[in-house]
Amino acid sequence: MTTASLPPDLQAAIVDLDGTMVDTLGDFSAALDRMLADLALPPVPAAAVVDMVGKGSEHLIRSTLARVHADPALYDAAWASYQRHYPAVNGRHSQVYPGVPEGLRALQARGLALACLTNKPTAFARALLRDKGLDGFFSQVFGGDAFARKKPDPLPLLATCQALGSAPARTLMLGDSSNDAQAARAAGCPVVLVTYGYNHGQPVRAVDADGYVDALPQVAVLLPARL
Incomplete structure (x- = not known):
């Protein structure tokens, strides 16, 4: 855990899903392998995913098709196949990271309203949260198809703050990647990153953030006492 300087008057927290609350790499790999099989293309290893x-x-x-040197013109067929297969594997090959429910309860105990904001399609995100018993923590759930642009654009964070009724400067972003941090910086939100997520395969501590935690319950410890 790295000490952070966070506002003492936080109203809410926005929490990323994949790589932050749930390790979904197995779900992605399974859906992509089925998609590639439909297109008579070779599978990709999880380490690449x-x-x-x-x-x-x-x-x-698109990145997966490029990885196997497929014709980009196959994108529409690949998209349709992926959308067909993902609901069947969603949550089947994934696990909630240790400490996530405890961390969310600790944030609620500090009086923070919680929203889940992910680049995963909203329907897939809602289904995964239900499957893992995490849906009850969040008053708002928004996916990558909820707004005109995705993280790292600040629009999804600003729109989520509006839905929560919280000011960006008083809304903490919790994520695992540069996408989350860049969106938070542009939106004017403080940001804390978990160290165990994906971050596109890059070291997360190299990302500009206000703090880093090795488990979600540590976030509550970083919060200053209320004024």
Whole structure:
């Protein structure tokens, strides 16, 4: 855990999903392998998938096709196949990271309203949260298809703050990648990153953030006493 300087008057927290609350690499790999099989293309190893997740399904599919040197013109067929297969594997090959429910309860105990904001499609995100018993923590859930632009654009954070009724400067972003940090900086939100997530295969501590935690319950410890 790295000490952070966070506002004492936080109202809310926005929490990323993949790589922050749930390790979904197995779900992504299973859906992509089924998609590639439909297109008579070779599978990709999970070690390669981890570098491609986090920027939305469109980016993941295009990156996967490029990885296997497929014709980019196959994108529409790949998209349709992925959308068909993902609901069948969603949550089947994934695990909640240790301490996540405890961390969310600790944030609620500090009086913070919680929203989940992910680049995963909203329907997939809601289904995964239900499957893992995490849906009850969040008053708002927004996916990558909820707004005109995705993280790292600040629009999703600003719109989520509006839905929560919280000021950006008083809304903490919790994520695992540069996408989350860049969006938070641009939106004017403080940001703390977990050290165990994906971050496109890059060291997360190299990302500009207000703090880093090795487990979600540590976030509550970083929060200053209320004034």
